[in-house]
Amino acid sequence: MMQKIEGESHVEILKTGSDALFILLGAIMVLAMHAGFAFLELGTVRKKNQVNALVKILVDFAVSTIAYFFIGYSIAYGVNFFSGAELLAEKNGYELVKFFFLLTFAAAIPAIISGGIAERAKFNPQLIATFVLVGFVYPFFEGIAWNQHYGIQAWIKGLTGEEFHDFAGSVVVHAVGGWIALPAVILLGARRGRYTKEGQISAHPPSSIPFLALGAWILAVGWFGFNVMSAQTIDKISGLVALNSLMAMVGGTLAAGAANAFNMVIESDIDKLMSRTKHRPIAAGILTKQQASRFASFLMIASLLIFWIFTTPLATLLTSLAILFYVAIYTVALKPNTNQNIVWGGIAGCLPVLIGWAAVTNSLSWTAFWFFMVVFFWTPPHFWAIAIKYHDDYEAAKIPMLPVVASKKRVYVEMWFHTIMMIVTSLLTIYSAGFATWSYYLTLVLAFVFAEQVYKLRKGEAEYEKVAGRIFHFSILYLTLFSTLLVVGQLLL
Numbered sequence: 001m002m003q004k005i006e007g008e009s010h011v012e013i014l015k016t017g018s019d020a021l022f023i024l025l026g027a028i029m030v031l032a033m034h035a036g037f038a039f040l041e042l043g044t045v046r047k048k049n050q051v052n053a054l055v056k057i058l059v060d061f062a063v064s065t066i067a068y069f070f071i072g073y074s075i076a077y078g079v080n081f082f083s084g085a086e087l088l089a090e091k092n093g094y095e096l097v098k099f100f101f102l103l104t105f106a107a108a109i110p111a112i113i114s115g116g117i118a119e120r121a122k123f124n125p126q127l128i129a130t131f132v133l134v135g136f137v138y139p140f141f142e143g144i145a146w147n148q149h150y151g152i153q154a155w156i157k158g159l160t161g162e163e164f165h166d167f168a169g170s171v172v173v174h175a176v177g178g179w180i181a182l183p184a185v186i187l188l189g190a191r192r193g194r195y196t197k198e199g200q201i202s203a204h205p206p207s208s209i210p211f212l213a214l215g216a217w218i219l220a221v222g223w224f225g226f227n228v229m230s231a232q233t234i235d236k237i238s239g240l241v242a243l244n245s246l247m248a249m250v251g252g253t254l255a256a257g258a259a260n261a262f263n264m265v266i267e268s269d270i271d272k273l274m275s276r277t278k279h280r281p282i283a284a285g286i287l288t289k290q291q292a293s294r295f296a297s298f299l300m301i302a303s304l305l306i307f308w309i310f311t312t313p314l315a316t317l318l319t320s321l322a323i324l325f326y327v328a329i330y331t332v333a334l335k336p337n338t339n340q341n342i343v344w345g346g347i348a349g350c351l352p353v354l355i356g357w358a359a360v361t362n363s364l365s366w367t368a369f370w371f372f373m374v375v376f377f378w379t380p381p382h383f384w385a386i387a388i389k390y391h392d393d394y395e396a397a398k399i400p401m402l403p404v405v406a407s408k409k410r411v412y413v414e415m416w417f418h419t420i421m422m423i424v425t426s427l428l429t430i431y432s433a434g435f436a437t438w439s440y441y442l443t444l445v446l447a448f449v450f451a452e453q454v455y456k457l458r459k460g461e462a463e464y465e466k467v468a469g470r471i472f473h474f475s476i477l478y479l480t481l482f483s484t485l486l487v488v489g490q491l492l493l
Contacts (some may be wrong), residue, residue, distance in 0.1 A: 024323075029221065034111055064107035065112060106134050251303050339478075377425060381418050436492070
């Protein structure tokens with residue numbers, strides 16, 4: 001009997017030790033993501049601000065640690081560290097390591113915000129904001145989603161039959177960080193010198209491409225810490241999560257890369273004529289068309305193989321159609337020959353809606369179709385706004401974008417047509433999904449904000465190009481928030 005007890009004890013020790021090591025490795029991987037955030041920000045800010053940015057990022061993490069240790073972790077989980085060493089060291093110190101792991105999630109909130117407000121925030125106010133967010137705001141949502149606080153999960157389960165499931169912080173971390181960053185960006189405005197007095201965009205080239213590349217790569221590594229290690233114990237780990245995370249990243253990246261590479265091969269002569277594209281590899285003479293074509297073909301074949309093996313045949317078919325449509329129909333046939341190029345060519349940009357739906361369900365539905373139509377009608381105003389800003393570039397390249405070849409009145413009328421249809425199909429998407437009444441009201445609010453910007457483009461309005469720039473930015477905001485509404489609405493069904 002003694003031997004049995006001792007045997008079980010050894011097994012338990014091995015289990016707790018393995019769990020502690022597992023979550024420690026996860027904490028280290030997510031901590032590495034903060035290095036990725038740092039290098040990304042350093043690569044985008046001007047060289048004179050790189051040291052300041054790095055110091056801010058390091059101090060941000062230190063302040064996050066203090067706030068989460070003394071306040072935030074207790075709010076989220078009801079645990080404090082003012083206990084004896086014996087209690088804290090139980091299970092090989094698993095709870096201590098778990099704190100480290102969850103701290104790296106919490107500290108991602110100010111890291112996300114920091115990138116959005118780079119070069120616009122003062123040091124001390126940002127540190128105060130970091131302390132408040134990590135110590136009080138973020139733990140509130142964390143406790144609700146991951147620790148059953150305030151009875152909200154029970155209420156959602158009673159209403160829908162299922163609790164709100166937020167694996168790896170898709171809402172608690174990423175969405176909350178983005179929601180907080182959005183008003184911060186709006187309040188602080190654009191970076192100094194981003195726009196000229198005439199409203200023209202003044203490009204800020206990256207200060208360090210190697211820093212950007214290194215940051216992106218480190219984030220990709222840390223992504224597996226976020227996704228896979230969120231299981232928190234070794235017995236709950238899933239190889240499927242790891243593989244799907246990898247293939248989602250790889251397949252989507254390769255497909256987009258293939259389409260864009262083919263586009264640059266076909267439009268290399270045009271790229272030489274436009275100031276914003278003349279530095280692309282083929283236009284600048286870094287690569288030949290033959291080299292780029294071989295590279296693009298390899299990317300396309302690899303992406304389709306990955307989709308075929310790891311998703312569904314329908315998703316693979318739609319992905320191949322998206323690449324074909326973008327390259328052959330839009331780039332070759334439509335873009336140089338008709339002022340409606342982006343109207344019909346935009347179908348390629350709408351297909352990812354159907355691809356994503358098919359990858360999960362291996363089928364299509366009316367909800368997916370109506371959301372496809374939302375993006376279809378959203379695309380022309382979005383790109384026509386760009387064409388207004390870069391009118392001279394498109395004119396020099398002889399690309400007949402509507403704002404280049406048509407009157408302002410016609411541009412205004414067609415923008416209104418697509419805006420109205422975008423709103424109608426947005427409401428049809430909500431109806432098809434069977435969402436509650438509140439979702440209609442929110443959609444109409446978003447629609448009103450976007451339509452107001454289009455109205456300002458009417459003939460005779462001053463600062464025509466500046467208004468177009470705002471339409472471009474509000475179009476991105478509309479699609480982002482409407483997509484978020486669809487996610488939230490689905491979770492509450």
